[in-house]
Amino acid sequence: xxxxxxxxxxxxxxxxxxxxxxxxxxxxVRDVGVAEQLAQDALVAALEQWPEAGIPDNPGAWLMAxxxxxALDELRRRKLLERKHEELGxxxxxxxxxxxxxxxxAIDDDVGDDLLRLVLIACHPVLSTEARxxxxxxxxxxxxxxEIARAFLVPEPTVAQRxxxxxxxxxxxxxxxxxxxxxxxxxxxxxxxxxxYLIFNxxxxxxxxxxxxxxxxxxxxxxxxxxxxxxAPNEPEAHGLVALMELQASxxxxxxxxxxxxIVLFEQNRARWDRLLIQRRRPTTPTGRASSPSTxxxxxxxxxxxxx
Amino acid sequence: xxxxxxxxxGDRKSYxxxxxxEPALIDKMMQFNxxxxxxxxxxxxxxxxxxxxxxxxxxxxxxxTVTDGPFTEARELIGGYWMWQVKSKEEAVAWAKRCPGAxxxxxxxxxxxxxxxxxxxxxxxxxxxxKVMEKNAQS
Numbered sequence: 144x145x146x147x148x149x150x151x152x153x154x155x156x157x158x159x160x161x162x163x164x165x166x167x168x169x170x171x172v173r174d175v176g177v178a179e180q181l182a183q184d185a186l187v188a189a190l191e192q193w194p195e196a197g198i199p200d201n202p203g204a205w206l207m208a209x210x211x212x213x214a215l216d217e218l219r220r221r222k223l224l225e226r227k228h229e230e231l232g233x234x235x236x237x238x239x240x241x242x243x244x245x246x247x248x249a250i251d252d253d254v255g256d257d258l259l260r261l262v263l264i265a266c267h268p269v270l271s272t273e274a275r276x277x278x279x280x281x282x283x284x285x286x287x288x289x290e291i292a293r294a295f296l297v298p299e300p301t302v303a304q305r306x307x308x309x310x311x312x313x314x315x316x317x318x319x320x321x322x323x324x325x326x327x328x329x330x331x332x333x334x335x336x337x338x339x340y341l342i343f344n345x346x347x348x349x350x351x352x353x354x355x356x357x358x359x360x361x362x363x364x365x366x367x368x369x370x371x372x373x374x375a376p377n378e379p380e381a382h383g384l385v386a387l388m389e390l391q392a393s394x395x396x397x398x399x400x401x402x403x404x405x406i407v408l409f410e411q412n413r414a415r416w417d418r419l420l421i422q423r424r425r426p427t428t429p430t431g432r433a434s435s436p437s438t439x440x441x442x443x444x445x446x447x448x449x450x451x
Numbered sequence: 452x453x454x455x456x457x458x459x460x461g462d463r464k465s466y467x468x469x470x471x472x473e474p475a476l477i478d479k480m481m482q483f484n485x486x487x488x489x490x491x492x493x494x495x496x497x498x499x500x501x502x503x504x505x506x507x508x509x510x511x512x513x514x515x516t517v518t519d520g521p522f523t524e525a526r527e528l529i530g531g532y533w534m535w536q537v538k539s540k541e542e543a544v545a546w547a548k549r550c551p552g553a554x555x556x557x558x559x560x561x562x563x564x565x566x567x568x569x570x571x572x573x574x575x576x577x578x579x580x581x582k583v584m585e586k587n588a589q590s
Contacts, residue, residue, distance in 0.1 A: 153477065155541035170511030255489075286537075298588040350581045362452075362536060395566070419494055419534065 158285040160203045164210060165282055166257035169320050171214050173218040175264060179282065181217065185210040203320040229403035258283075260320050266335040269316050274309035274340045277302055283370065284363045287422050294360050296351040332375060336384050340369050343388050345394070354403060361392050386423075392421035452561040453536050454543040458541070460530040461555015467501045467528070472553065477564060479551035487535065487546065498531035527557075534586070 144152070161182055185206045186292035201203040225323040267279040280286045280294075288306065292299040323331060345351075347358025365388050397411035460466040471477070487493035522528065537543045540562065547558045555586035 151541045152541070152545065155539055155545040158538060158542060159545055293584070296583050296587055298584060351587070362538075364534065366491035370489065373489045373491070429539065 146194055146239060149164045150190060151188075152198065153193050155190050156198060157189065158208070161186075161205050161285045162258060162261065162283050163203065163254055164206055164259040167207060167254065168210055168214055169261060169264070170257050171211070172217065173285060175261075175278075175282065175320075176307075176314060177217060179310075179436075181210045181213050182206070184213050194376075206327045254375055256322060258370070259322055262371060262374065263312060263322065264318055264320055264336050265320050265333050266331070266338045267313065268307050268331075268334055269312055269318060272338070272341065274305050274312070275334070276342060278309045279335075279340065279367065280340050280363060281306055283367055284447055286363065293356060294363075295345065332378060332380065335371060336380055339371065340384060340388070341366050342367070343391075347391055356395060357397055361388070361395060364388060365392060389423050391422045393417040452538070453534060453565055454540070455561045455563055456533040456535060456543065456547055457529050457559040457561065458531045458533075458552075459527045459556065459559060461553060463528060465520060466530050467503065469501050472493070476553060483550055486549070490546075492535045492537050492546070492582040494534040494536055496531070496533040499529060502528055 164182045164185065165175070165178050172178055172181070184239050189202075189206060193199075240364050245359050262283055265282050266275045270278065273277050276295075277291055280291050281288065284335070286294070286441070288303045289299050292302045305375055322328065337362070343364035346357045346362075346364060365385070368385040368388055372378075372385050375381050393416050394408075394411065396417065397413070397415040398406055400406055472480070484493065484496060484580045487496075502520035502525070504523065507518045507520075507522065508515050509518070535543055535546065539547065540560065543560045543562075547560050550558055552558065
């Protein structure tokens, strides 16, 4: 394996693990920005060590252990800077976590909770919509700043700045890393759904650039939607949104001609519709609330957007 | 991009006999599938019956010939498949490595043609994208 191949393989592993990593670390250090930096440090360590030593059997656990040790260093450093009782408490927590054996199954629920907290904080209402989109793609979608910039056709520094500002805002406003209950959770989830659908739409009917579609963004949104539906399995809205996006995405290949011109629905080659996605579209909501707004929108949109 | 991941069972004899894997292995496989769902990448997954129930239709003469299974001559048989939506071949491979395969099993990771994704015209469009980005940078 060449160094380049090794780096690509490590990069792929990191993409799989990064959201879980950042989520777990944020719970420890209570700062998304610091957590992301720690995760990046763990990646750098992996890039240094794995090409020689090989990818460990459980790369996720390796990355987490490495990042946790750095988190501990970070907390010690902070403690030296300002001795706060609260942060001493955090250190105890990290110590406890380090002492615990990494039992995958036992912590699985926690991981799910942490991920949900991370989605909710990335889509927090104190942030502008643009910031929410960038932060969600970065933290949950595992996209690099450069990839986000390319997807939205904006300069890379603009995206980088958006992300930095968003993280600073979250820290300044002391947004808690938590899953709220009841009506507040509903409202916060609505914000997440909005962000995901916005990403999808930018891919499905691009507002910038000459291309009608940017399929990469559609895929990112689909993936985020599916992750959310698993994190909040009792939310019919989340399932409805995935159903809606899969239905729309099923026509992606047929919507444009080879030179990129749009093709209206009744002229589309139906053989190019993605049967797999059409079949997956059937909304199966555990609560059986088939009339949730998103699923209704899915039905309505079939009428309203019959031409697209 | 989409990948079809083909499972080629190592223990062909017991696969062809329709034997179920050990319960512990089934549990592990279910956990693996659940992880794929949680990661938002699993589109479909199915297992295939032994080749005794299969048929092959080949086109090597003026008319198609039909051969009923089992295919004792075949070098490898496909026991099942997944469809994954991932970002790269490397990601598909990283996931495949996490599959709790039995000794001798092989997973073949194949990219699915997807015209909506990367057509031959993409490279030409890259240049266009760059132009727009530069324009947006100035404004």
